[in-house]
Amino acid sequence: MMEFLTEVFDKTIEILGSATLVGGLVALFAQEKIKGFTNKNVEKFKAELKSAHDVEMKALDRKLKVEDEMQEYKLSFLHSLNDLQSRIYHLVKSDMAGKYYKNGDEQSKDYVVNNTVFLIGQYFAWLEKIRTEVQFIQLADSNDTNTLSKLLDQTVTVWQENLEGKATFAVWAGNQRAIGEVMLEKTDSGRHCIGYGKFLTEFSNKKNPIVANLDIQVLALLDDVGASLDRLKSIHSVLIDTIILIDKDQKIERKFLEKLV
Template identity: 35%
Template sequence: MNTELIVALISGGIALVSAGFAMWGQFTSARLAADLQNLQLAEARRLEREKTVSRYREPLARAAHDLQSRLYNILAQGFMHLSAENKTERERSYVLNNTVYLIAQYFAWTEIIRRDIQHIDLGTEEETTKLARLQDNTYRLWQTDRFGSLFRVFAGEQRAIGERMIIETPRGPECIGYSAFLDQNLSEKDPLLNALREDVRECSASLEEARPRLIAIQNVLIDLLDFLDPNYVRFPKERRRKVGQ
């Protein structure tokens, strides 16, 4: 084999190897670019999910905390009994209207979540399913007939009360504040809220009848709080005692 042929074969081999390396480099670059794009998309989805969660998690947790706290005071601290002994109209009015408001506020935030995003996507199917189950438990406890008629609120009524309390703001839908609730006399104008007012009035004299339902609701609200704020960042552990345990 002459020298020129050998040189040509070597040159051809080098060219093939170089072409192979070039193709491998292009393939690797394309794969890295695709991986980077996928990571960027995943991060964007994560940030959007966190934004959505933070938008709804805290007000839902706040509404659950406020309501369970009031139920605890009613069930374990004699709140309704003491209110019946109050001599001032201001105190009686606060007990009545604020209790109705706290119930309606919770319905409002559950309705906002149902309407806007159906449920909070927490990133994993297990976590999301657990939250949906906790929310469903509260719907069920309000509407079941096994606790009698006092504080029985059907699922559609829960939604209707929630809708009545929702206002649109630049940040999106929110629940009206207590001041606006009082200014609009909502609990007197709306038949469903007025029914809640009557239940609160009756509860002061018939707490034992209301106790089983209110205990069950208070307990599941604590479970919801433990899920939404597991590290006790916003709501301290000592304020989350379940009645009956």
């Protein structure tokens, strides 16, 4: 084999006339091969780097999307909590039922009934959305998230438990979820709670049995707020605790979050 290579080398010198030139050509050939090999490695490295970057960016996009959704859930849920706690507070402390339902005109009566039903339904709608789509709202502190989960469970209980042997103004767990379901509508960006206008259009005729049953409960409540006072206080307390827990930026002024005593 060596004799063959030597013969080829000698013939190449004979043709080209210089051992130095042949050596140079061999070195150039080797350099080009190394260069080609190096370029392939560089391109491969670039491709791998780009792939890793794409994966990282997709993960970041997903994380930001989840955070945006969480923020949306948190703000919408916060407003539903505050709307309902405010209504309960004024029913108990400001005699809202006496002023606008018992002694008001027909328009005032209709508003108090329909809007109270809507505020309760809106609250259950956001609870249902949280349960089915995000399970729970992630807060900055994991302990707060656990506390929130417990408060949401407590919410189910205070709406349905018998208080002193009475079940006035009670909404059972299954009905809570059913109300939430009918109050949610599908949109291009997911399910959202319907607005008050659409609620009046679709449910004021009392044909939906789920909402009609809640309407009956609200009418009974407005006839005698005192009979449901213990439940209202329990519900209101949980609402206030939930607001304070998730509203770290104090978007809702604390002076409007007075608990019923």
